[in-house]
Amino acid sequence: MSVKTISLDFSTRGNADIIDITDQVTASIGETGLENGIVTVFCPSSTSGITTIEHENGCFSDLRRLFDEIIDPRREYAHNARWGDGNGHSHVRAALLGASLTVPFVSGRLTLGTWQQIIYIDFDTHPRRRQLVVQVIGE
Ligand code: ZN
Numbered sequence: 001m002s003v004k005t006i007s008l009d010f011s012t013r014g015n016a017d018i019i020d021i022t023d024q025v026t027a028s029i030g031e032t033g034l035e036n037g038i039v040t041v042f043c044p045s046s047t048s049g050i051t052t053i054e055h056e057n058g059c060f061s062d063l064r065r066l067f068d069e070i071i072d073p074r075r076e077y078a079h080n081a082r083w084g085d086g087n088g089h090s091h092v093r094a095a096l097l098g099a100s101l102t103v104p105f106v107s108g109r110l111t112l113g114t115w116q117q118i119i120y121i122d123f124d125t126h127p128r129r130r131q132l133v134v135q136v137i138g139e
Contacts, residue, residue, distance in 0.1 A: 001139050004032040008041075008132040012048075012122035016064045016093075020055050021132070022110070022117040028134045029105050036107065037138015042100040044133060047090040047124040049097030055117040067093050067123075090123035097121060105138070 006028045012019060021041070029039055041050055053059050077088025101118060104111045112118070122128060 001037075001137065002032075002034065004034070004136045006031060006134045006136070008134055010130055012120075012124075012128050012130055014122050014124045014126045014128055016067060017122045018060050018063070019120045019122070020117050021050075021120050022055075022112070025103075025118055025134060026110055029108060029110070029136055032136045032138075034105075034108075034136055034138035036105065037136060038102050038104050039110070040100055040102045040133075040135045040137075041118065041120075042133045042135070043120065043130070045094070045099070045130065047087055047094050048120065048122045048130065049094045049099055050101045050118065050120050050132075051097055052101065052112065052116045052118055054115040055119070056115075063121075071096070073125075087123075087125045090125060093121075093123040097123075 008024050025039060025041055043050055053063060071089050071093050073089040079088035079091055080086055
């Protein structure tokens with residue numbers, strides 16, 4: 001068994017920008033040369049998160065609407081009152097979504113469903129450079 005760690009770098013537009021990272025995660029597994037195991041994608045960030053969804057604009061729109069409904073940026077946030085950075089909703093959204101995802105892979109292929117992709121969502125209020133940790137454990 002071996003453990004390999006790779007980083008993914010990219011830019012986002014912020015404000016619930018959704019980025020499909022499935023191809024990059026698959027490529028990361030390819031780089032390791034490992035055939036079977038698990039891959040964990042982790043975002044070292046308190047204003048973004050990772051999940052899976054069908055890569056389809058309707059799904060993206062529905063997911064963004066859900067976050068607008070349940071964690072409305074126009075509400076008052078204690079974080080904003082304390083720090084004045086205006087991204088209290090970004091932190092709460094990120095906490096709810098979660099910072100990592102683990103997916104098994106078999107024969108070098110992710111075991112995702114046919115319509116299931118890995119997406120990264122940046123909830124912060126402005127464009128950012130992001131770096132994700134991809135750790136592959138396998139043989
Ligand atoms: Zn903040």
